[in-house]
Amino acid sequence: VIRSSSELLQRVVDPDNIKGNNAIARIDHASKTMADLTETLLSLGRDTHETLPLNAINVKTMIEQISENLMYLLSGKEVTVNCHLENCELTLPKTATEIIIGNIIRNAYQHTYCGSVEINLNSQILTVINKEKSSPRAPNYIEKENLDDGYGIGIKLIDKLATKLGWSYQHRALNNGYQVVLSLSD
Template identity: 35%
Template sequence: MRTNTELLSKLQVKQGSTAKQSDVLARIDRAGKTMINLTNTLLWLSRDDANQLASEKVYIDQLVVTLVDELTYLLDNKPVQLTVNIVPHCINTAEIPCQIILANLIRNAFQHTSEGSVVISQVGSTVSINNTCEDKILDSADLGFGLGLRLIEKIATNYHWSYREKIEGSRYQVQIRF
């Protein structure tokens, strides 16, 4: 799928395209990236040595910014104010599970906020995400987040990271400490 998308992009550049065609191609590309992320997450979790990854330097602030940039399209055409507060900080941890958790948390906040605000804060090794949620999501049994939150909980448990979630009014808050 990724190769097909890349070929379509090259063809689009050579032949030109309409804005609608460009939007469709961008959506296909993002869907492909999302599927790759989920597949990699599930494959990684199924490994017997999943929690045996070596620690390495991870610049948590840069990782947050990169993931926000990659996922901001989920806020397109929504009246949502995004605030990102970061402080440069390097931690020693396994990068893949750290990235999986942050990507899932940021994606959830962006997908499940139809209006209002998303505030992402990182201080030291702690990342907090606070977002406005729709009533129907807050009332549902799994909060509409399903598989992603279960994966986050499993990874956090495997690495002895602190993960918390809380609902206050129409705000959904999560915090992960690596």
């Protein structure tokens, strides 16, 4: 419904209406992303060993875009983000890679209130470390058992996708935060 409505709007909106056309482009992009996400999640539910479609991906660019798109999670927080990203071109399943990297960065941004998030890409290894400074707004990390205040769905999704792709994924608690290490190869 969204896809066909978007296509219809593209035909009826005046080409000179920049704001309208930009909104339609965002709707179109979001609907394609939802379709890819749904297909990826459905493939997890199947017990088959079929592989996900592969694409040439600039992982550095993907991480930069994901990080930028999630910056709203740091609004009103005293958090600095440091990125040290090497150029890295790999052939990977695009949507699954976006889901995994997006969840890792989202968790770091959501669970840092006053401190820093460090995102490193070295060869095919992504490391994300979030460090919390003492702050009355920050929860006590020693009392937290996992990265997700919600239902832990993000971590379970990362685990399942990484396992399906044969990637190494580890997360561990630090005294003042968390460290996540993801190897983007089998």
